[in-house]
Amino acid sequence: xxxxxxxxxxxxxxxxxxxxxxxxxxxxxxxxxxxxxxxxxxxxxxxxxxxxxxxxxxxxxxxxxxxxxxxxxxxxxxxxxxxxxxxxxxxxxxxxxxxxxxxxxxxxxxxxxxxxxxxxxxxxxxxxxxxxxxxxxxxxxxxxxxxxxxxxxxxxxxxxxxxxxxxxxxxxxxxxxxxxxxxxxxxxxxxxxxxxxxxxxxxxxxxxxxxxxxxxxxxxxxxxxxxxxxxxxxxxxxxxxxxxxxxxxxxxxxxxxxxxxxxxxxxxxxxxxxxxxxxxxxxxxxxxxxxxxxxxxxxxxxxxxxxxxxxxxxxxxxxxxxxxxxxxxxxxxxxxxxxxxxxxxxxxxxxxxxxxxxxxxxxxxxxxxxxxxxxxxxxxxxxxxxxxxxxxxxxxxxxxxxxxxxxxxxxxxxxxxxxxxxxxxxxxxxxxxxxxxxxxxxxxxxxxxxxxxxxxxxxxxxxxxxxxxxxxxxxxxxxxxx
Numbered sequence: 001x002x003x004x005x006x007x008x009x010x011x012x013x014x015x016x017x018x019x020x021x022x023x024x025x026x027x028x029x030x031x032x033x034x035x036x037x038x039x040x041x042x043x044x045x046x047x048x049x050x051x052x053x054x055x056x057x058x059x060x061x062x063x064x065x066x067x068x069x070x071x072x073x074x075x076x077x078x079x080x081x082x083x084x085x086x087x088x089x090x091x092x093x094x095x096x097x098x099x100x101x102x103x104x105x106x107x108x109x110x111x112x113x114x115x116x117x118x119x120x121x122x123x124x125x126x127x128x129x130x131x132x133x134x135x136x137x138x139x140x141x142x143x144x145x146x147x148x149x150x151x152x153x154x155x156x157x158x159x160x161x162x163x164x165x166x167x168x169x170x171x172x173x174x175x176x177x178x179x180x181x182x183x184x185x186x187x188x189x190x191x192x193x194x195x196x197x198x199x200x201x202x203x204x205x206x207x208x209x210x211x212x213x214x215x216x217x218x219x220x221x222x223x224x225x226x227x228x229x230x231x232x233x234x235x236x237x238x239x240x241x242x243x244x245x246x247x248x249x250x251x252x253x254x255x256x257x258x259x260x261x262x263x264x265x266x267x268x269x270x271x272x273x274x275x276x277x278x279x280x281x282x283x284x285x286x287x288x289x290x291x292x293x294x295x296x297x298x299x300x301x302x303x304x305x306x307x308x309x310x311x312x313x314x315x316x317x318x319x320x321x322x323x324x325x326x327x328x329x330x331x332x333x334x335x336x337x338x339x340x341x342x343x344x345x346x347x348x349x350x351x352x353x354x355x356x357x358x359x360x361x362x363x364x365x366x367x368x369x370x371x372x373x374x375x376x377x378x379x380x381x382x383x384x385x386x387x388x389x390x391x392x393x394x395x396x397x398x399x400x401x402x403x404x405x406x407x408x409x410x411x412x413x414x415x416x417x418x419x420x421x422x423x424x425x426x427x428x429x430x431x432x433x434x435x436x437x438x439x440x441x442x443x444x445x446x447x448x449x450x451x452x453x454x455x456x457x458x459x460x461x462x463x464x465x466x467x468x469x470x471x472x473x474x475x476x477x478x479x480x481x482x
Contacts (some may be wrong), residue, residue, distance in 0.1 A: 001050025004129040007388035014129040015072035015178070018156035019163070025087055026100055034088050035081060039478070042080030045075040045255070046124060052386040057210055057379075067408045076124055086463075093470045100160075102466065108146045112456035115357065119310050122356050126152050131392045135367045137399055138185035141446045143455040144358060145396050150459070151181055166335050167438060189420060192402060199345060199371075201238045202273075203435040204228050205414040205427045206245070213244065213410075215238040222246055224277075236273045236436070238342045240409040243278035243289070243352050243377040269297050274342045276349050276408075278375045286332040289313060291349040291375055293340040294433050300341075304334025305351040306360050322461055337363055340373075345441045349373040356393045358400060358453070365401040370441035372397060376409040382431050387413050387429050392466045395421045400448045404439040 004010050021041065028034055045048040052387075053069035058127050086106045107126065115122045123126075127148035130137055158174035204227045208220045209406035224241050233239070246264075268275060275294040280287060281302060288304035306315035313331045337360060339346050343463060348364035355374040364372070378387045391413040398405040398417040405417040412429035416437055425435045 001126070001129070002045045005124075005364075005389070007385050007392060009132055010134050011129045014126060014152050015155050018153060019160055022100060022103070022156060025084065025091070025103070027095065027264045028088075031088060034084050038081040038084030041084075042077030043073060045080065048078045049385070049389070050076075052384075052389075054237075055288050055381055055383065055386070057382060068206075072073075075257045076121065079110055079114055079124070083107055086110070090466070091464075092469075100157065101447055102463065103157065104150045105462050107153050108459040109463055111149055112146055112453055112460070118308075118314070118316065119356070120307075122358075123389070125149060127396075128389075128393060131395055132398075135185040135189065135394075136181040137187040137396065137421055139181050140396060140399055141188060141402065141448055144400065144448050146453065146456045146459070147320055148181075150175075150455075152277070163165055167199055170239055176215045192419065194419065195370075195442045197345070197370075197441045197443060198438045199237050200235055200344060200436070200438050201240065201406060202228065202233070202236050203240050203408045203414050203416070203425075203427070205409060205431065205433050205435075206242070206414060207411050207430060207432040208379065209382070209411070213377075213379065220245060221264060225263055227432070227453075228267070230377070230434060231436065233271060233273050237274045240373060240375065240406060240408040241275065241277040242408045243291075243375045244280070244416075245375075246279040246292075247412070265297060268294055271296065274300070274340075274374065276340065277371060277379070278351065281355055288334055289331050290334075291340075291351055291373075293342075293349065301338050303338040303340070303349055303351075304336070305354065307311055307354045307357055308333055309353055309467070337367055339364070339367060339369065341417075345370050347371045347373060347441075349375065349456050351371065352378075353390075354378045355397060356390070358397070358448075361397045362401060362452060365403060365445065368443075369403065370443055371402070371404040371439055372405065373406045373408070376407060376411075379411045382411070382430065384429070387411070391415060395405035397425070400446065402444060402446050402449075403442055406439065431438045 001014055004013040004017060024037060050073060051069065053072055054065045056065055056068070059065045059068065083106050086343065087103055092101045111125050114120065122145070125145055127145035129152065130148050137148065151387060158170070158177045161170045162174050190359060201417050204224055206220060206223045208223065213220060224245055227238055264458055277292055277294065279289040279292050281304070282288070290305065291303045293300040308331055314333060315330065340349050346368045347367040350360065350373070352374070361372060378390060381387055391407060394405050395408050395417055398419055399421045402419040404419060407415050412427055412431055414427040414435060415423050416425040416435065416439060418424050419442060425437050427433045
């Protein structure tokens with residue numbers, strides 16, 4: 001299952017990777033072994049595809065890199081332990097082989113709850129194993145990404161049934177469960193209506209190494225200006241630069257011209273295009289990792305990042321109060337869904353890790369965003385697979401909301417994704433370059449955009465209902481015995 005999460009085109013392994021788990025859970029009766037092997041499975045799963053955490057060049061002490069990786073992997077392994085233990089409890093109260101069918105509901109419920117809050121994390125969702133299979137991925141327009149998690153577990157269960165009791169009915173059920181999302185995805189894809197409104201954009205990937213950025217962003221700005229001017233900008237409506245692309249902190253109450261270079265001012269002053277760029281901003285004592293929309297010599301709008309990397313960009317007050325300030329930067333959490341606009345078309349411009357979550361993307365689309373922009377600096381990781389894993393997770397945001405996604409990354413991977421999830425333009429990792437292309441705006445709202453993770457909430461409701469039902473049944477049986 002860990003290999004299926006890697007950007008190697010091995011997502012199909014997930015269709016049968018849970019078979020050993022299912023055989024084990026159906027046969028094991030000792031809770032100590034459940035705890036031991038669930039944690040072992042979770043540890044191997046997570047370290048197989050999150051080992052890149054040890055390659056963070058931003059942490060100079062190698063020991064700390066590996067310690068960070070192990071802490072994250074150990075913490076995430078608890079998710080799997082919770083899934084196994086919940087199943088063990090359902091199996092115990094139902095006393096039936098059919099309890100195995102609660103497993104997809106448990107996986108979805110735990111994954112969804114695990115995505116919430118400051119320490120929410122979706123990178124490890126089983127659903128992301130299927131990011132290369134765009135036809136089946138179309139169903140997330142209705143179910144969200146956890147619909148794919150449910151399907152993966154169901155496919156494994158039906159194969160288990162075939163292996164356990166090989167008969168015609170089990171084979172037919174397995175085939176039907178496997179083929180269903182492919183058929184549904186084909187129907188969904190053929191009924192999508194794409195807007196004819198086009199916008200010409202330019203994405204700039206400067207490929208500035210982290211060590212160079214740490215010396216100062218003036219050189220980065222020079223390179224961005226140079227790349228942006230390689231071709232004429234007369235027909236360009238929007239230029240997009242990556243996260244943290246402009247030097248110095250911008251105080252929202254200060255005069256814009258005094259904060260940026262003369263070259264930058266001249267670049268914008270006589271232009272007709274708008275510019276999105278990443279910059280640190282401040283307001284009073286608060287600091288933000290921000291995306292800014294420029295037009296000519298003015299700042300039109302500022303969006304402050306809302307999903308911060310815990311203990312890196314933001315440390316909860318509790319840790320600070322007890323003297324454990326682990327934050328390297330100490331940003332504040334943004335509060336407003338600030339909408340940007342170009343040529344009277346609304347769009348959202350979010351920052352980095354926000355692309356792996358359905359929110360705030362879904363909130364922006366509900367508020368009228370017609371396309372989506374993510375500005376990224378993955379310069380912390382100079383080789384695969386982190387940049388590839390991170391980039392591909394943006395595909396699901398395009399499908400969920402049927403919006404074009406534009407991703408501008410400092411060292412890569414920059415790309416354009418259409419509303420079907422196809423990557424139409426791409427700049428590879430550690431390459432310098434420019435993407436110049438047209439994108440479409442869209443104003444229709446999908447089922448997922450409107451109603452969010454109702455599928456996941458339904459799964460949790462089923463589990464709660466089952467728990468109440470079985471517990472009431474046990475109480476009733478005890479009263480009859482008395």
